[in-house]
Amino acid sequence: MVSEGTKENGRLEQALARLNFKPRRLEPGHVWLAGAGPGDPGCLTLEVLAALAEADALVYDALVSPDIVAVAERAELFYAGKRGGQPSMKQDDITALLVRLAREGRRVIRLKGGDPYIFGRGGEEALALARENIPFRVLPGLTSGLSALAATGIPATMRGINKAVILVTGHAAGTDDDLDWAAIARTGQPVVVYMGMANLPIIAASILEGGLPPSTPAAVIVAATTPQERIVVATLATIAEEAAAAGLSSPALIVVGGIVAMRAALAGEA
Structure with a gap:
């Protein structure tokens, strides 16, 4: 007998197949600035989900759910902090880390809560990557x-x-x-x-x-x-x-x- 959970998983796979979603490939030496949404993994976009599965380096903020971080099972994890009143990496150090990882040929995801460009300092990081000639892309997220x-x-x-x-x-x-x-x-x-x-x-x-x-x-x-x-x-x-x-x-x-x-x-x- 097929369980209800198995049926639901099958329906989800069929729905994704009908959607005909074809994610772009995260290339070595590239950095993608991605938004994890407000917290619930159900709020992730398909693009961010696919990117996490490809990443071999993940730089993530404190507000990102552990369940979402776990999607990047192939990635080396780098915790940036960024929660008010708690220890965090300095912004210049985060940027330097992104540049270093990219120059090492890593497939890098910089994961932030919400959307990278809404009070997430994503614009600053994108500008720094552009100045260092590091290829980057921004994956939007649901802003909290x-x-x-x-x-x-x-x-x-x-x-x-x-x-x-x-x-x-x-x-x-x-x-x-x-x-x-x-x-x-x-x-x-x-x-x-x-x-x-x-x-x-x-x-x-x-x-x-x-x-x-x-x-x-x-x-x-x-x-x-x-x-x-x-x-x-x-x-x-x-x-x-x-x-x-x-x-x-x-x-x-x-x-x-x-x-x-x-x-x-x-x-x-x-």
Whole structure:
């Protein structure tokens, strides 16, 4: 008797065959900058999956799931870190490693959480590779700033609520390199903040000072799409206090705007 699991695997193989997907070959001496998506292996693109199977050197960040890293079974692993507040390789050292591995004739994947070009420093690494005449390619990934919203029932855009979504980084909040939060608030459009958990009180206060009402819906999403996923929904005035009370920590996204209220509506709670 054929088990249900075997049947499901067979159906998946047949679906892939019908798709007629033909991955490009990862050549020796090339570096591909790849996005692993928000966490769940199901969010991997087929291109990234195929590339991981070919790689013989994998330089990966802390936010990449161990299950995804395990796909690169032929690769030598190089851990880059890149989690806020935790030990990490310096960016110049990561770039130097990519260049060295490529010049050794390795098939290199540089794997990042989310998308390489959305607050992932992928552009910096691509520029450094170009300057060193290292052949490279970018494999897009689902950025957490949008996929985390979808996974937790918050539509990134909703007719009648918003006409844009603003993606920002919050790591510099409260410093001389900070954003103009008042200008962002004046747009009235939802804001999705990456890397802002440590500065959530400052960010919330700055947006309030910019003119958004204290009652504006807000949320913090932790470890989206993974078994550790958690979400706290509150208002702009209370989100910092409620997130702290819930013990939330990075990796997290902060979402501010009317789209957050759609979560309850879609769940039949409003």
